[in-house]
Amino acid sequence: MSSPDATKPFSPTEAQRILGNLNQPAVFLDMTPDWPVRQWTAERLTGSLGGKTIRFRLGRKDETHAPLFETQCSYLEANLEQFLGWTSGCSGADVGAFSHYPHSEYWAYADYKYIALLFQETPSMFQDVKWSDFGFEGRNGKESTLWIGTQGANTPCHLDSYGCNLVLQVQGRKRWHLFPPEDTANMYPTRIPYEESSIFSQVDVVYPNLGRFPAFRGARAHSVTLLPGQVLFVPRHWWHYVESVDPLTVSVNSWIEMEVDDEARVGEAVTKAVVCAMKMTPSDNSDDQWLNPTEVESVSSHDENMQWLNLAVQAFIQKQRSSRCRDGAASPRASHPAKRLKKSAGEAQMPSTVSFGPHLIPVTETQVEHLPDHTEALPGNCTGCTVSPIPNPDQCSAALQADGTSEEEREEPEHTSITTNDLLECLLHPHVISRVTQLLLEKQNRTQRTTQASL
Known part of the structure; x- marks a missing residue:
């Protein structure tokens, strides 16, 4: 285990104890001032990666009131120099494949690229990430991923079936909306599109369609804007939607499988x-x-x-x-520090014994942004209620009564074919x-x- 650093607010042992008792998202401050990875801005990474091409995901900036899943996006291969040129307003051959996508209409990001693969020729860079300060001895950039994106780039709201996450913000700001596991029924979960260990929400949690997803009114959003140098802890099974706030953002993520479940x-x-x-x-x-x-x-x-x-x-x-x-x-x-983070179902309900303060801030419950402005009237034929959360057998009936009209006064809705x-x-x-x-x-x-x- 790393020796305690007097300049840090928490020793590795203390940080590990805190993580083991956290039942909600929290932000660690002042834990990374000496981490070399803090210098990994998009501009500096351009020099480190040379002309290496990586895959970017692109989406339109339009507000659709629906999640933009990865299956609905465009993809291209480019290097970071071309990406930065595109974000600066360059065009033509200087930006490669980005030339087909106007920067004013699209956002883009390179999502969760394994640092071990990106820098396999320079493994010394793995040591720039020091998760050992959080009690994970030996864990560094080799077990981490890199995220680079433009303003508006976002990850659809989802939960991870295994493990928890530690996220270091390196450059720019990212806005996180998180929802507790107990709100799963309100999130309208889906496995289409399918991705192993990821369960997606059908709701656009920032601009929700409450006519189609009325139960989302009961979801409890916990929101925070993560600043450079801060580390966010996302507990297991917490739903999260992430959006880039600034023109360029870079973050490093370590997904921790607390114990093989x-x-x-x-x-x-x-x-x-x-x-x-x-x-x-x-x-x-x-x-x-x-x-x-x-x-x-x-x-x-x-x-x-x-x-x-x-x-x-x-x-x-x-x-x-x-x-x-x-x-x-x-x-x-268990001797492995990661395994000590595992909580049983009973433990998850116990109040946290963590003392918050100037160096550890809880992510508190907030109102979902724009929620009142994007509420659509409940449709008379209850369209969309076929995907209501389970269990909620009376939800459609309750929705039909929202305007005070009795069931007898309504026409029978036409049957809609059930799809796969x-x-x-x-x-x-x-x-x-x-x-x-x-x-x-x-x-x-x-x-x-x-x-x-x-x-």
């Missing part, structure tokens, strides 16, 4: 098996872009997906068996997947006990 692995295996089986089956309404570009190479057959599911279930059962073999004794505390995606939104809802996973594991446990008893 075998039950979550089973849930993801179930999800992948179902979505691939249904979307890869030829049909009139399954020809959409359902797969995120990052997942194209990971598509596998149903047999392969079932093999992964069986492996995930076996890993879960073996871990349970190991725990029972310890005769019910509490397992010793409609069915998947219900089948793959996090609550449903969680229950299916429990049933599947219970069944396998019963089968194993029966088999052992017969031996």
Whole structure:
């Protein structure tokens, strides 16, 4: 473990204890003044990367009142010099493929590029990132990703199935809107587009369509603008939407898998098996872009997906068996600092014992920006209620009564054909997947006990 630094507000041990007790997002101040990565501005990175090309995602700046998923964006390959030229108003050959996209109409970013790959020729740069100051001994840039974007560039609201995040803001500012796991039903979760370990929200959380997504009124936004040098901690399963505020922003992210969550692995295996089986089956309404570009190479057959599911279930059962073999004794505390961040469901409900102050600021609950200005009238035929969150069986009925009109006075709505995606939104809802996973594991446990008893 790194020795305590008297110039830092928290020692690595103290920072690790704080992370282990945080149940909400928080911002660490004054922890990174000596980190060399603080000098990684977009301009300096241009010299470090030379002419290396990276992939950029581009989206229009229009307000659509709907998330702009990765499947709806444009992509191009360019180097940082061309990117910076484009942001400065250059055009033509100087900006390469960016010449086809007017800077006044588009935002762009290079999202979560692995530093280990970007700087594989200069591994000494990995040491510029010092997550060891937060108690993660040995963790540096090699286990981190780089994000470079322009004003307005944004990541669709989503939650990560595994782990938590530490994010260092290097250049410019980024605005974060975060929502607690308990608000999942209000976020209208979807697995289309599909990306392993990411669950997306159907709501544009900054400009929401409350006519289609009325339950979002109950979502509790926690918002913060992250400044250079600050580090944001995002707990596991917190929803987050991120938008670049300044003309150029750079941040470094370390995704921390607190401990291998075998039950979550089973849930993801179930999800992948179902979505691939249904979307890869030829049909009139399954020809959409359902797969995120990052997942194209990971598509596998149903047999392969079932093999992964069986492996995930076996890993879960073996871990349970190991725990029972310890005769019910509490397992010793894991020595790896990342594993100490894992909380049980019961622990997650306990009040935090963290003392906030000038060097640690909680991300508090706020009103969602622009929420009152973009409320649309509830449609009379309840269009869009087919994707209402689970459980909320009376939501459509309540929505129809919002103007005081009785059900008898309304015309019966016309039936709208149920699509494959409609069915998947219900089948793959996090609550449903969680229950299916429990049933599947219970069944396998019963089968194993029966088999052992017969031996």
